[in-house]
Amino acid sequence: MDTINSSDFNYIRDLVRRHSAIALEADKAYLVETRLAPLARQAGLASLQELIGLLRIQPTHPLHRQVVEAITTHETSFFRDIHPFDALKNTILPALLTRRHSSLTIWCAACSSGQEPFSIAMLVREHFPALVARQIRIIATDLSGAILARAREGLYSQIEINRGLPAALLTRYFDKQGLHWRIKSEIRRMVEFQQSNLAEPWPLMPPADLVFMRNVLIYFDVDTKKAILSRVRNILKPDGYLFLGSSETTLNLDTAFQPISLGKSTCYQLRQSKTP
Amino acid sequence: MAVLIVDDSRAMRSLLRHILKDAGFAVIEASDGQEALECLQRCREIDLVLVDWNMPGMDGYAFIRAVRAAPAYHEVRLMMVTAEAEIEQVSRALAAGADEYIMKPFTRDAVLEKLKLLGILPH
Numbered sequence A: 001m002d003t004i005n006s007s008d009f010n011y012i013r014d015l016v017r018r019h020s021a022i023a024l025e026a027d028k029a030y031l032v033e034t035r036l037a038p039l040a041r042q043a044g045l046a047s048l049q050e051l052i053g054l055l056r057i058q059p060t061h062p063l064h065r066q067v068v069e070a071i072t073t074h075e076t077s078f079f080r081d082i083h084p085f086d087a088l089k090n091t092i093l094p095a096l097l098t099r100r101h102s103s104l105t106i107w108c109a110a111c112s113s114g115q116e117p118f119s120i121a122m123l124v125r126e127h128f129p130a131l132v133a134r135q136i137r138i139i140a141t142d143l144s145g146a147i148l149a150r151a152r153e154g155l156y157s158q159i160e161i162n163r164g165l166p167a168a169l170l171t172r173y174f175d176k177q178g179l180h181w182r183i184k185s186e187i188r189r190m191v192e193f194q195q196s197n198l199a200e201p202w203p204l205m206p207p208a209d210l211v212f213m214r215n216v217l218i219y220f221d222v223d224t225k226k227a228i229l230s231r232v233r234n235i236l237k238p239d240g241y242l243f244l245g246s247s248e249t250t251l252n253l254d255t256a257f258q259p260i261s262l263g264k265s266t267c268y269q270l271r272q273s274k275t276p
Numbered sequence B: 001m002a003v004l005i006v007d008d009s010r011a012m013r014s015l016l017r018h019i020l021k022d023a024g025f026a027v028i029e030a031s032d033g034q035e036a037l038e039c040l041q042r043c044r045e046i047d048l049v050l051v052d053w054n055m056p057g058m059d060g061y062a063f064i065r066a067v068r069a070a071p072a073y074h075e076v077r078l079m080m081v082t083a084e085a086e087i088e089q090v091s092r093a094l095a096a097g098a099d100e101y102i103m104k105p106f107t108r109d110a111v112l113e114k115l116k117l118l119g120i121l122p123h
């Protein structure tokens, strides 16, 4: 096993932070070792040290991006944590449908391999077919070009299909392709994928009725979380809803958001401004 | 809460038994559909059956149809656990009355997530 010295670790930590804002704590050396050693081997290099040596002298080498990719956690599943999806179905979408007369915009930030936006799309098609006709935009973004390419394919392994996806939805919205399963184009077409780094200027986004930004803020330092939440504030409609991951919160980060309990999930809404 | 595992493979039963016991369930086992029906009759505490498709004698599909034909068992939840992995088979199993379907090979987490989908484990 390659072990990493502190100067190499700091170099990787800075590289990862520069590209993704992901903050590697000092105790994550083992993670860097286990994730980068295979990358070094794949690249035909003898060791982790050699990989880092090459990164240092070739600052534009594609391996920089691959390092970030290897360090990033893409863990996700269909209908992850289920409660936010129950809240969408039981409360939020019915409420938005009565309040809105034009189209709805949902932004799924840090969408990984697509299970999250596709879960929303299947839920809408199952329970709110009228909304599909009335136009719903589901915009799904992620930092990683490689993971977005997978998401656009909509092709899942059996292991991924076994996780969180009700069998009834599997039969309605997927086709078997060899050993994999491909999401049907009626669902695929409902989601627009775009590459975007949450920590850098965002592409022009339409005002959002609903933002899913789950299991990504945890990787950032406090200042980055604050900066991102303040930008969410600007693109969320005044009566829109924000979902974070089940271990994430706006508390102590941004007082403009108010936690709201919906069933077993918590979402956040902007406090109404008190101007007379 | 009791779970009945029905599979002709002893190794598969043992794998599922470990997952379910760790999750706090009492586990009963049968190696084909006929034996499983007898277990259901004997033990009224069974809330969930994990059933293989391909077994000698009464297979899992016939078992599910038999259970769903008996009003006494209409609250029993049924999950097919099988290497059969075509859409048509998933659809057939659901149409026959299966509540869920998981394909072999599976991970422990996948089984537990399916039990959450069934409302048998809390999220």
Ligand SMILES: C[S@@+](CC[C@H](N)C(=O)[O-])C[C@H]1O[C@@H](n2cnc3c(N)ncnc32)[C@H](O)[C@@H]1O
Residues within 6 Å of the ligand: A019, A020, A021, A022, A072, A073, A074, A075, A076, A077, A080, A109, A110, A111, A112, A113, A116, A141, A142, A143, A144, A147, A196, A197, A198, A199, A213, A214, A215, A216, A219, A245
């Ligand atoms: C753990 S996954 C979460 C996926 C999904 N939201 C969920 O909750 O299941 C985290 C994702 O955040 C993405 N990510 C990491 N840093 C990012 C950044 N600075 N901007 C946008 N996405 C980022 C990663 O590429 C990865 O796909």
Ligand SMILES: [Mg+2]
Residues within 6 Å of the ligand: B007, B008, B009, B052, B053, B054, B055
């Ligand atoms: Mg068998």
